Every structure is written in structure tokens, then in C-alpha cells.
Amino acid sequence: MGKVLYWEDVTEGQEIPPLVKHPTTQQLVKYAGASGDFYQIHYDKDFALSNGLPNVIIHGALKNAWLAQLITDWIGEYGTLKKLSCQYRAMDLPGDTLTAKGRVVRKYVQDGRHYVECEIWIENSKGERTTPGAATVILPSRTNPLGV
């Protein structure tokens, strides 16, 4: 299932291939149903406006899911996602184009495991980082391909 990303092939400062999303109000309803998060600010515009919001807003956890996809698409089946975090610093709205991006910050070996730390974020179409975060992954090594 796809290529293997080896630890040796990752360099600090390297960019992670970006992931572009075009969220719609329909997707927010699907996410509400699949996650069970039925807070009305995500699908009831009148409710959102009465809460002082500009429109219905995207579930933070949906943006979290895209940041997870950014990483799992990049590391492939043989990479292991160990830590994933993000902060919802600004709201994102359906209809905008959002891009999940990331960059390798550090790579190291600890207890025989090959780790990579990344900064990750979601950027809106104005280029603002609305959702900064971080991820730590374990990758296979060419010296120990199954040691994940």
C-alpha cells in the first residue's frame, strides 16, 4: 500500500506534502453525524449568528482529522503516528479552501526507535495559520526496517 518512508530519507526542515481541503456545510453535517458532535454552531446558522459567530464554523476536531491525514498520508502504512496536537486559534468557515501543511523540526533515535517531530498547521486561503500543532512519528529505518 504505497511507498515506505524511511527515517534516513527525512531531513530537518523538510516540508511535508500539503493536503488541500474544500469543506462544505454538507461535510460539517456528515461530521456531526459521524462524530456525534451536534453542537449547533456547526450546522445551524441562526444559532451560530446568535452566538456572535460570522457563520457556522468548522468543528475543530475535523481540522484535527485533516492534520492527522496530512501525517498518515506522508508516513504511509509503515510509519506510526505517536503524538498529534493542535490548537484552534481562529475559526474556519465552510466555503474556504484550507490547506494542511507541515515541516520536519527534528529527528532522533531513542530506545532503538527512529523518531521525527514535525510542526503542522492549517492555513486558510488568506495564508493565516488558524490551527497550529505538532506531530511525532516513528519511521522504519533502513538499518532496521521492521523496527517500528
Next chain:
Amino acid sequence: MTTALQQVVDALQAAVGRQSEPVTYDVEIGHIRRFAEAIGDPNPLYTDEVAARRSRYGGIIAPPTFLRAFPPKPLPLPEISLTRRLDGGSEWEYFEPVRPGDRITVVQRLADVRLREGRLGTMLFITREIVYTNQFGQVVATQRSTGIVY
């Protein structure tokens, strides 16, 4: 800040460390599929039994944030007069894959309560640590989740 709000904050801070009752959920294959479709992630590990069977995992697994669909029971906390809420963010740590047929038990613990002045006025940041344990007693993941009420 009003005295009433300060009293709520004091009561919440006194409740740090309090845990919820456990709740157990069954991981259903159709739910994983629906969740993967909702987030728009076409990874075959989440939906394609053949591809997933041939993979390192030996079968379908759930996406990393699928556990959001398994909320913990509420914490016994004092009433909060602030009614508007936002999600502040999450920190996940992963230990084991989540598979169809798993039974996941969820417990949350109140970890931190603090007040901050933000763009939307006085905001209360409430952080919970959620632990997800499977039917083998393995912790599959933890999530530190911060909610904002204002």
C-alpha cells in the same frame, strides 16, 4: 470578573483530579467507514478489507481522531453560567490501533481550569485528560482536550 464567576472557578479548580464514570463503546466497522468518509480521508486502511488485511495491521483500523466519536461521561461539576463554548484544541498520544470489534472504555479526568481574558471577553479554559482502554486492558490512546466557555 463577577464574584459568582470567581466562585465557579474556585469550585472547578477544587474539582481538578475528579474522574468521570467509565463508559464502554463497541467499535463498529460501518461507523469507521462513515467517519472516514465524513472527514474525507480515503486511506484504504479505514475502508478496504482486502488492502487492510494485506497491510502491516492485518485488518481495518480506525482513523487517529475516530475516538472523538466516543465521548466520556460528563464530570460531576458545578453549574457554569457561561453558555457559549468553543473547542480549544487537543493533544493525542497513541499506543495501539483501534479495530472493528474492539470495546473501548472511556474515562476523563479534570486536569486544569484557568481564566483568561480573550478576544471574546472572559474565557474559562477547562482541560480534561481522556483515557481510552480496549478490551485487553491496553490503553490505546489518551487525549488532552481543552474546552473554552465564555
